[in-house]
Structures are given as structure tokens and as C-alpha cells.
Amino acid sequence: MASLRRKLPPLTALTAFEAAARLASFTNAAHELGITQAAISRQIHALEEILGSPLFRRLHRRVELTESGKLLASSTSNAFNQIADTVAEIAKGSSGDEVTISATVAFTQFWLLPRISRFSRLHPQIKLRIVSQDMAVNIDSGDADLTIRFGSGVWPDGVAEFLFDDEIFPICSPEFAREVGKVETPEELIRYPLITYDVTDPTWTGWNEWLAAFSVEAPQRPRGMHCSFYTEAIHVALSGEGIALGWKRLVEDLLAQNRLVRLTNASISTRNAYFVVVPRRRRKKAGVEQFIQWLKDVSKEADG
Template identity: 45%
Template sequence: MKTAIEKTKGYRRLIPSVTALVEFEAVARLGSFTLAAHELGVTQAAVSRQVRFLEETLGQRLFRRLHRAIELTDEGEALYRVVAESMQKIASVFDRLARGPVQQELVLAATSAFSHFRLLPRLASLKAAHPDLQLRLSTQMFTADLRHKEIDVAVRFGNGTWPDGTAMLLFDEEVFPVCSPSWLQTHSEPATLEDVASAVLVESDSTIEGWMGWEEWFNAVGHRPMRLNFPLRCSLYTDAIQAARFGQGIALGWGRLVHDLLDSGELVRLPVASFKPPESYFVVVPHGRTITPAIDGLINWLREGADA
């Protein structure tokens, strides 16, 4: 026996009723036919009819009707995830179009460290160069798949080869020990790698490719200490640098990120050794995304100050 969806032809064979999908999404999100009807401004009976129409069209039950509650079936959960995401995208586009062509919102993805230390301190220059641009920062701990995200531009650290976008070089990196002036006032300044290894070190977790901790850094500069002293470990690099600023020990300074803190004197570079990783920072544009003048302007702004 054919379902109703198999009896229709053309585009409506795939999406027979947008209204039914809208009302289904409200029921699934709110967990109630009554609340969905109230939100949509229709009767509960009308919402029930639309959901029942979807179930008959698909030949699948979307909800389990319990005594005083409802819950999504596996099929309903699968449909809800897709419908909810699609409606959010549609709403976002409608909102952007309704505000007019002057508003150009771009989504820029970066790690919290790059955003905190590199982007936010320089936003004033971006606004000055592109006053009509609206920027949304998407902060990530791990490398997100651009094929499944509403991202226009991403900043990544790595080898420049990713399957989900086209990478363009921004700048390289250098890693070296840093501490606060107050820490140096109460401790002897390390003069050798062995001195650094025996000092109080602040560690941060490696969450992206190419990111190194203290052990990897010592190996890279040719020193293999027997034991390292980590009284403080941080899951975020931003926290590790803040701890170093407040005199809690020596942290690894990624030059492009701590440049401003070194320039202001809040951190001090310890000139015992440094390492330049083979990886670099890249700007990545998702495959299929047109590089508009606004995106091009954002990329050029990201490249500014490459010597800093």
C-alpha cells in the first residue's frame, strides 16, 4: 500500500505541507499540542490535524501519546532535528533581509584564544574600515566541520589542508616562555632550559592540531627534562595566560596571541629558547561559499598587522 507521499508528484512529493512542518516543530519543541496551538494562534484541534497529516503522509508515527504527555519517536526526533535547523536558517535569512542590504553580518569562527587575544583588541580598526559590517564571532574549542555550520570565514591553525574549505595563509607562529614582571621580582630569572623546566609552569590542554604543551615544546627545542612542575593546569589557553599575568608561573607564549600583552609590559618574554612550528594560521572559506566584497574585506583585515 502506497503512502500519501508516494501518490503525489513533483516538489510537493518531498515537502507536502510547510504549515504542517511549522506546527510539528512547535509541538516537538514545546512538548505540548496545547502550548504549540497557543504560540501559533490556532486551535489545538488544528495542530493535531496537521501533525496527523504528516504522520499519514510519511507512514510513520512522530509522537508517542502518553497519559499526560507526548514524546518524540525516533522518526519524529530525526525529522525534528532537520526541521528545527532549517527553520533557524530561514529565520536568520529573513531577519537579515528585513534589516536591509546595508546590514552585512558575517560569521567568523575562531578559537577562544585567537578571539580573545587577537580579534577583540583589534575590532575598532575593523569597524573603522567597514562601518556597515556586522560581525558574529563563533568561538570554538575544536575544529568544526564547515560543511554543517553557518560560518562565512574561519581562522585555523594547522598545515593549511582541510577537506571542508579553501585555506589562505595568514601568518606563521613562534612559541616561547612568558611570565609576569611580578613573578620575576620574586623568582630568579631562568637563564637556561633546565632553569625553566624546574620552575613553576602553567599548562594548558591541547585542543587543536599543531597546538603544543610544555612537554612537546621542550622536545621541539631539544631538551628532555626528567620531570616538569605543573601546579596549575588549564583547559583553556586564555586561562593559562591570565594565570601567568597574575604571577602564577611561566606559561607558553604563542607570539601572535600574546603580542599585545608583551607590548604593554603585562607579560615578559624569557629569552632562553623559542620554537617556530611548521603549522601556521590560515583563514578558511567553506567550499561553495562566494567570496563577497565583505568577506574579502574581512580577510584583508585579518591579514593586517602580520608582523605583530
């Protein structure tokens, strides 16, 4: 069997091709690699000769990949990215024992941080870095090793594994519950201050959608306070200012501590769920595998 080196075209030609394909320009590829445009053209021409197939269509002032070029571009991009990731990991002087986790502010504050010390006690050698932001990171870009998302489980930038679904119901402080007395039906809720918040995620449920599930029309101008974020809405509810929507997975600790209480038995189940998402093209670190397994174990405990 021929050696791998004999099967592969020259690395210099593949490097020139990968840059030209990614940048869609021989000129820009030459600038990036610090060589002349003529050198790029020669390398790509030599590669086309070896393969016996054109890789680019030379158009007026631009180039365009052929079907063969697209196939090779995909392979070289994946291979070069994997090499770059491995080199970066080795250069850090560790075996990849730092794990960067991305999650929304609400999930981080109410679910992840109260439990994270349990993981650290089990795996003291793994350093955790938590990126807390509501804008979703592109997991394939290398900004995080994994992200925890709420949604359908289908995202173009990563592979998702199911963690748990959720349930939504009205909550308030014990003091507020005593003030309003018994509330039996969703229709009764609109008499009281409903705490609202800005919703940018279309998969997130607000008061309008929750009440509509019980054929109740939400008031045009709810009496309660309006917040920018869900975390703020929960803190307003804790202070006794009104009724918020409680996502069970996020507020279960506050309910267990009796800092918040359910106001009615009415609830809805979410159509979507929480998933842990990892990059498609990057090799998982050992620490990432251990963190994902821990997430699954903790999720099963909650379901049990």
C-alpha cells in the first residue's frame, strides 16, 4: 500500500488552494500567505494537474470553485481546522483541562451556578470558564467548548444532546401569595400585577402565550413591572411586586427554599427543551466529555 505521503498532493499546493478557496481570491490568498499571486496560481495549477480536474473557474476579476473544488475545499478546511485546534491545545501546555461553557444569564444564575461546585468536587483537575450571555455564541467558531441552549435541538453550528424539558407556571413571593389569597384559575391572574420582560428568543414563552393556552386574553397594559431580562423579573417577584412566570427548571431551587411559591396548579409544558451543544468539527476534550456526562447525571436526578 502506498504511503500516505504518496497519496497526498504537496502540502504547499493544498495550503495555497485552501486559502484561495476560503477567501475566493488568488490575490487575497497571496497576501495572507505572504507570497505572490503568480505563486498561488502556479501551486493551484500544479494541484489541478495532479488531480486531473479544474478546481476553479477563472472569471473576470474573480474565481469560483468548481464542484471538484467545493469537495476539496470542504475536506481541506476541516483538516486544517482540526490541525489548528490540536496545535493550539498542545501550545497551551496542557491536555485540554480547561472547559469553556456558554449559557444564558438566566440558566447560569438559577441552574448552573448553584450546582457547579458539585462538578468541581468530582473533577478538581478541570478548570471551568463560564461565558454567561443571552446572545447565542457560534459554537463552531471556538468561542466555547460547549453551550447549553433552549430550543428545538437543531442548530447549524453544532450537535445537540437532550438534557431536559420544562414546565411553566405562575409564581410569586410567599408574602404576595398571602396578600392575594387563593387563586384557582388562570382567569383570576389578570386582576393582579403580572411581571413581564422583554423576549428576544422566539422559543421563549411570555404571559400572552401562557394565558392564551387557557383561552385567556392578556391585558393590553399589565399592571405589573416590566423588566428587560428574565432574571430581573424573578428578582422583582422575590421582592413581592407581583406574579412572574416560573420556568420550573430555573426556579426549582427558589421554590424548594420557599423564597417563591406557585400561585395556582395551572401549568403548561414547553414544546422545546434544554440541550447541550458541542461543535461539529472540533475534537472534544476529555474535560468536555466529563462535563456533559455530569450534566446528564444531574438532569436524571432532577427527573427522578
